[in-house]
Amino acid sequence: MSVFPASRLRRLRRTDTLRAMVRETSLAPGDFILPFFVTHGRGVRDEVRSMPGVFQLSVDELVREVRELPGLGIPAVLLFGLPAAKDPHGREAYDKDGIVQQAMRAIKDASPETIVVGDVCLCEYTDHGHCGVVENGQVLNDPTLELLAQMSVVQAQAGADVIAPSDMMDGRVGAIRRALDEHQLADVPIMAYSAKFASGFYGPFREAADSTPQFGDRRSYQMDPANGREAMREIAQDVAEGADMIMVKPALAYLDLIRRAREAFDLPVVAYNVSGEYSMVKAAAQNGWIDEQRIVLEILTGIKRAGADLIISYHARDVAKWLP
Numbered sequence: 001m002s003v004f005p006a007s008r009l010r011r012l013r014r015t016d017t018l019r020a021m022v023r024e025t026s027l028a029p030g031d032f033i034l035p036f037f038v039t040h041g042r043g044v045r046d047e048v049r050s051m052p053g054v055f056q057l058s059v060d061e062l063v064r065e066v067r068e069l070p071g072l073g074i075p076a077v078l079l080f081g082l083p084a085a086k087d088p089h090g091r092e093a094y095d096k097d098g099i100v101q102q103a104m105r106a107i108k109d110a111s112p113e114t115i116v117v118g119d120v121c122l123c124e125y126t127d128h129g130h131c132g133v134v135e136n137g138q139v140l141n142d143p144t145l146e147l148l149a150q151m152s153v154v155q156a157q158a159g160a161d162v163i164a165p166s167d168m169m170d171g172r173v174g175a176i177r178r179a180l181d182e183h184q185l186a187d188v189p190i191m192a193y194s195a196k197f198a199s200g201f202y203g204p205f206r207e208a209a210d211s212t213p214q215f216g217d218r219r220s221y222q223m224d225p226a227n228g229r230e231a232m233r234e235i236a237q238d239v240a241e242g243a244d245m246i247m248v249k250p251a252l253a254y255l256d257l258i259r260r261a262r263e264a265f266d267l268p269v270v271a272y273n274v275s276g277e278y279s280m281v282k283a284a285a286q287n288g289w290i291d292e293q294r295i296v297l298e299i300l301t302g303i304k305r306a307g308a309d310l311i312i313s314y315h316a317r318d319v320a321k322w323l324p
């Protein structure tokens with residue numbers, strides 16, 4: 001390796017064009033999946049207090065927004081639902097007329113080229129707010145698998161192009177794969193939230209999706225933030241069970257794991273730039289403390305540089321408008 005003065009790294013930083021020519025990582029609208037929160041009613045647009053610019057939308061409003069995405073180059077959306085009523089088993093999650101299923105049919109009608117990803121998890125639908133069936137204060141693994149599998153089939157039948165389980169029960173990818181295959185849905189891929197951590201960064205999402213656990217927390221199923229090797233085991237297990245894409249979530253405090261996933265696995269790696277990561281940037285920008293556009297592009301470039309192929313981000317629409 002040549003050193004100074006033969007090597008002067010500033011030579012390639014002299015002009016905009018030169019810098020662009022040697023840039024190693026670039027963002028494009030096609031890298032993004034935009035999440036939405038869909039709610040019952042008509043004409044509903046309720047802004048989430050802790051997530052400026054993010055709304056709970058009724059299906060009609062959602063469809064209006066999704067129609068604009070192909071023009072912006074954003075290929076995919078991720079749907080979360082706010083049910084009319086919650087109960088211990090989260091019934092609306094796997095009702096064919098549940099709110100997310102209605103939204104899926106409407107989107108596939110209005111904007112057929114948009115890829116619809118269905119988040120599969122019970123926490124928005126259960127009255128206790130946990131991601132599975134609860135008995136004696138415990139979140140039960142195996143009885144939950146049956147409901148997640150049913151939810152996946154119902155979503156795929158409503159038009160979901162991709163099924164994304166976020167519950168963190170053991171064995172759910174295999175259970176969902178089997179159920180889809182048995183229902184002639186073998187072509188529907190699974191994007192597994194494989195390395196999903198029990199994170200404080202989900203705080204604002206729980207307001208948006210009204211999914212705060214009513215007792216305890218999610219540490220008995222979501223991962224301990226301290227564990228990187230275990231994250232690789234989670235991913236390996238999901239791959240073995242039939243995952244088509246793998247995910248690391250949250251993104252920013254886990255960039256090392258995005259990198260490790262990229263190096264250890266050849267499946268597409270998805271990173272979830274979660275609600276708390278979004279809200280911190282928004283709050284600081286609203287205070288005039290940071291330059292929002294610059295910071296957002298820097299964060300997302302960092303996630304991509306770490307190894308993500310796709311990024312789920314609430315900033316996606318802004319980014320698509322900012323990119324040249």
Ligand code: PBG
Binds near residue numbers: 121167218
């Ligand atoms: C449902 C789910 C959550 C998120 C995505 N799916 C919340 C949680 O696990 O508590 C978080 C997304 C975000 O914070 O943006 N289990």
